[in-house]
Amino acid sequence: MKRLHLLLTLVILIPLGCAKGLDENSVRATAQGEVIGFKEGETYVWRGVPFAKPPINELRWKAPRPPELFESRFEAKEFSEECFQPLGIMTGEEGGWTGAEDCLYLNIWSPAWSPEELAEKKVPVMMWIHGGGNIIGSANTYYPSHMVTDHEVIVVTVNYRMSNLGWFRHPALRPEGSTLEDASGSFGTLDNIMALRWIRENIYEFGGDINNVTIFGESAGGHNVAALYASPLASGLFHKAIVQSGIVSHSKAEEAEAYYPEDGVSSITSSKEVINRLLINEEKAEDIKEAKELQNKMSLQEIKKYLRSKTPEELLTAYRDARPKRGGMTRVFNDGHVVGRKGIYESFTNDQLRRVPIILGTNRYESKLFNMRNPKFVRWGEGEGALAKVFSWVGIDELPLEIMRPDFYNAVNQYSSDSWKERAADSPARQLVASGHRDAYVYRFDWDDLPVFQEVDFGVLAGAAHALEIIFLFPAAFDNYVIKNIVIKDSYDEVKKLSDQMMSYWAEFAYSGDPGKGRSNNLVQWKAWSESEKYIIFDSEEDQGLVMVESEVTVDSIFNELITDERFTQDEKCQLLFSMSYSGDEFPIELFNTYAEGYCLTLDYSDILEIMGEKEGDDDD
Secondary structure, three states: OOOOHHHHHHHHOOOOOOOOOEOHHHOEEEOOEEEEOEEEOOEEEEEEEEOOOOOOHHHOOOOOOOOOOOOOOEEOOOOOOOEOEEOOOOOOOOOOEEOEOOOOEEEEEEEOOOHHHHOOOOEEEEEEEOOOOOOOOOHHHOOOHHHHHHHOOEEEEEOOOOHHHHEOOOHHHOOOOOOHHHHHOEHHHHHHHHHHHHHHHHHHHHOEEEEEEEEEEEOHHHHHHHHHHHOHHHOOOOOEEEEEOOOOOOEOHHHHOOOOOOOOEOOOOOHHHHHHHHHHHOOOOOOHHHHHHHHHOOOHHHHHHHHHOOOHHHHHHHHHHOOOEOOOOOOOEOOOOOOOOOOOOHHHHOOOOOOOOEEEEEEOOOOHHHHOOOOOOEEEEOOOHHHHHHHHHOOOOOEEEEEOOHHHHHHHHHHHHHHHHHHHHHHHHHHHHHOOOOOEEEEEEOOOOOOEEOOEEHHHHOOOOOOOOHHHHOHHHHHOHHHHHHHHHHHHHHHHHHHHHHHHHHHHHHHHOOOEOOOOOOOOOEOOOOOOOOEEEEOOOOOOOOEEEOOOOOHHHHHHHHOOOOOOOHHHHHHHHHHHHHOOOOOOHHHHHHHHHHHHHHOOOOOHHHHHOOOOOOOOO
């Protein structure tokens, strides 16, 4: 069965077609020279504008360098290639590769102001960072025209290096005299910082306010927003931040360039293990043991030459093959320069750091996106009719036929999603407020009014799953055939209203740093996290609508609810606790060890990790 989460990936894919004719009224004078875009509806669009030199050849695994000057007027009418990545998720095909190393380009949308109007404008700028586990994704698949025209903001979408082209550390790649940025290994993070520098230098020519920049992103993009929030190098380059379903942990620099321990458990894909896989794939070694012996005999200069001789295909293949147990998500390193030694967490607890207003949020059933393709929960098979045809268009050759034990399925996803919310939203908000920061706003996205197809309730199957909120912020997706006929179907009016409400909150936050009652000033007041009220729920009026909630999620609240939950057997409770504890920085192993007087320690968990499905960042599997 091909990846079902391709279906939700397609919520952001819009048939953009070719750019129309260039418009002289869209000429802008940047530091690189003149750039011209085109008019599309009520917006001006500039596609594929370089914000750094191509990170190729000697600039591979280097911090981004400022872009070259244009030799003539730059025609920004075509998207650049996406950054190099596995083929499949974004295209519906499997196997192979797409994109290029030369990918550091951004896209700009602004209202289609006349020259006279432009001279008077100074509006908020919103920089979107795409998700995809820092493995896949593209700035080109998001179409923010509604946000731009409805609320008079400028939206910039950016590409950044991914996988081991974007985050990769090895002593051979930081020879004597290397800058701290070049030595950091967090090149994807530095790409986002370079994009912010480009915005600071140029966006006023497009009508943007360089002193009012909001960064926002979802999933791995949310993680990258959190990394920028914690980075001293990004300080002053943005003024608000929105983390949507992101994670706020980091990878340890030491683990990033060390061999895995004997049990194979590591939170990061190590560069040394990547080299092992390169040697095996090239048949220079038969197994890991032999590859390790060979690598240990190589000098740093030899390793540097060897790594730089490899194609992107070879590097990403080895990166995939070298993946450790426990995920190995691609994320920022605590190098002590791009991000401090204490990682992202320090930005939530240290009142000496410069902090800006922030929104943190998750979806009610994040993990359903991953668990709904797990045969332990859902029976899949061949289907017939229109739905089967639509699924086949997006590379899915089977249909969900039955949700086994729906109550159990909802329960598993409740706890795994609550755990996500605890670590990605509630705990950071608590820490920020406790350390004196008052401008922390939290949400939970609950909309789940999906239709029933062939006796399968997609509201239960997927519900408010990971990534679903994206279409509400980029509602051009409503015109996508799959979204219109499978996701929205008979709920268009309620979806459109909730989308308008969410965009109104996001835009007001971009303007003022407080989402308040939205730009429309007539919505439920979204209050900052406090002792009395915690977060807002986004849902349709047919359900609970917009409502502020007093409760919060903590490790203790998850544990206490789970141990009394009658939807689970004792063994299943142990399995769920083990799964949540296994990730180390997400749920304390002590709770697993002590539950039921140590009963859980008597069980075999060799294959039980599947109960939780795949974690955020596993989109490349």
